[in-house]
Amino acid sequence: MSLSHHVVRQDPFAGLSRFRGEFYSCLTKRADALFELADAVLCADGPVRSLVELSLVGEHRRGHGGLYDALAAGRVDVARLRRALATVPLPRAADGRLVLAADLTCWLRPSAHTSPQRILCHTYGRGKDQHIPVPGWPYSVICALETGRSSWTAPLDALRLAPGDDAATVTARQMRELVERLITAGQWKDGDPEILIVVDAGYDVPRLAFLLKDLPVQVLGRMRSDRVLRRAAPSREPGVRGRPPRHGGEFVFGDPATWNTPDARTVTETRLYGTATARAWDRLHPRLTHRSAWTSQLGALPVIEGTVIRLQVDHLPSGATPKPVWLWWSGTDASGADVDLLWQAFLRRFDIEHTFRLFKQTLGWTCPKIRTPEAADRWTWLIVAVFTQLRLARPLAADLRRPWEKPTPPDRLTPARVRRDFRHLRPKAACPAGAPKLTQPGPGRPPGRRNSQPTARYDVHTVGNPSPAKRRTKKSTTPRPRRTG
Numbered sequence: 001m002s003l004s005h006h007v008v009r010q011d012p013f014a015g016l017s018r019f020r021g022e023f024y025s026c027l028t029k030r031a032d033a034l035f036e037l038a039d040a041v042l043c044a045d046g047p048v049r050s051l052v053e054l055s056l057v058g059e060h061r062r063g064h065g066g067l068y069d070a071l072a073a074g075r076v077d078v079a080r081l082r083r084a085l086a087t088v089p090l091p092r093a094a095d096g097r098l099v100l101a102a103d104l105t106c107w108l109r110p111s112a113h114t115s116p117q118r119i120l121c122h123t124y125g126r127g128k129d130q131h132i133p134v135p136g137w138p139y140s141v142i143c144a145l146e147t148g149r150s151s152w153t154a155p156l157d158a159l160r161l162a163p164g165d166d167a168a169t170v171t172a173r174q175m176r177e178l179v180e181r182l183i184t185a186g187q188w189k190d191g192d193p194e195i196l197i198v199v200d201a202g203y204d205v206p207r208l209a210f211l212l213k214d215l216p217v218q219v220l221g222r223m224r225s226d227r228v229l230r231r232a233a234p235s236r237e238p239g240v241r242g243r244p245p246r247h248g249g250e251f252v253f254g255d256p257a258t259w260n261t262p263d264a265r266t267v268t269e270t271r272l273y274g275t276a277t278a279r280a281w282d283r284l285h286p287r288l289t290h291r292s293a294w295t296s297q298l299g300a301l302p303v304i305e306g307t308v309i310r311l312q313v314d315h316l317p318s319g320a321t322p323k324p325v326w327l328w329w330s331g332t333d334a335s336g337a338d339v340d341l342l343w344q345a346f347l348r349r350f351d352i353e354h355t356f357r358l359f360k361q362t363l364g365w366t367c368p369k370i371r372t373p374e375a376a377d378r379w380t381w382l383i384v385a386v387f388t389q390l391r392l393a394r395p396l397a398a399d400l401r402r403p404w405e406k407p408t409p410p411d412r413l414t415p416a417r418v419r420r421d422f423r424h425l426r427p428k429a430a431c432p433a434g435a436p437k438l439t440q441p442g443p444g445r446p447p448g449r450r451n452s453q454p455t456a457r458y459d460v461h462t463v464g465n466p467s468p469a470k471r472r473t474k475k476s477t478t479p480r481p482r483r484t485g
Helices: 012-025 031-043 064-073 078-087 167-184 205-211 336-348 351-361 373-392 415-420 422-428 468-473
Strands: 027-029 099-108 119-122 133-145 153-160 195-199 217-223 228-231 250-252 264-270 274-285 306-313 325-329
Touching: 012 027, 012 031, 012 078, 012 373, 012 422, 027 031, 031 064, 031 373, 031 422, 064 373, 078 153, 078 167, 078 373, 099 167, 099 336, 099 351, 133 167, 133 351, 133 373, 153 167, 153 351, 153 373, 167 195, 167 205, 195 205, 195 336, 205 217, 217 336, 264 336, 274 336, 306 336, 325 336, 351 373, 373 415, 415 422
Parallel strands: 099 195, 195 217
Antiparallel strands: 099 133, 119 133, 133 153, 217 325, 228 250, 228 274, 264 274, 274 306, 306 325
16 A cells, blocks of 8 residues: 655644644643643653653753652643644555554553552563553553554554443544544545544454444445355245345354355565465455344344455565464445555554654653643653654754764654654744743642541442442351361
């Protein structure tokens, strides 16, 4: 797939200054401190390790007390900031469509016993290839995908999942609100190609397509290799009595005997994976039951038809044995060109992993030891605004490379390299934050007096277990075994 980057061509400094002014207007309380905190993240030398180090950056003119107070007691107009992000120029595909990717990333807080609303988050690769749950705050992030092999994306929305939330339902509501904002901002108009939404196997792709069926979107996602789908119901023969069938024969991903002849097949030569062979089967759907997310569905369950694509490559760059990738697309009657466009768009979905790594390792998203989830949301939106400013400054930045780094063309600079030059670009952009006032520090707690109001401690939320209050009041009726030794 060929995606073309929509570069800010007319007066990039004006676009950057315009967004910085709108971002400052979204800060309704402790605005100056929050704005300078974001500038400190942009202008710091090296990765962000702690909030105290940010208070020492020259662009942050306040003390570390004002910094923590801004995160704890500041206010961000999230609705206005979301509308501002929707108006920023976005990357588009070669046919002019928007490609959005949604994924979950976790802010792990295993030892934060005084932080509420923590959920057990599944982590991968910790220890010796162990998949263990770790308490933390999961966030659903939606980004617009960039062109080709790139570490750039356009983050548009971030939402923290509360205990008891269903990922598919929350993501569908989040995606619906985002698409409506994009339409209001003029990013999509009647007659434009439908917006393509790309997700990974952690989402129920048919359910996500069912929840968004009234929007101008198409959903593409990966399915597990052990799934079983059904074909369309065969036409009823004359003279046959009884209820007509709702499902056709089985399509077993792991059984080639059930595949039959594909409706479309393409072969593409790639540089990293060798020959990529894609086969597509039309009008396949899962057989739904009144369980899990479909429990509240009244009446007959829907038949959600789509196209299944099987992608097989010759080899992987790491040398590992390649496994087939199964994709499900909410559209039907896919041609060969559509199949190539879809599986290449899915490969671009992994660019969002570069954004998450930059958030955590360079911009310090998960470094602060923040207690309340509200402060975590505030800090998260500051990081999203910081990354958006880096994207707007992309055509303006110079390549300040290290002595051991190779030169990079201006249009191929990574977000980390753009951040190195932002300190030199900042004086030319709008800086609406005011200077701090001369104040005296508060008296604080008198010496020798202990804290008489200890902070409350919260249990980690686990799905299916009663709330902590119910666990404390519930009495066990099971008799304890008597010790014999």
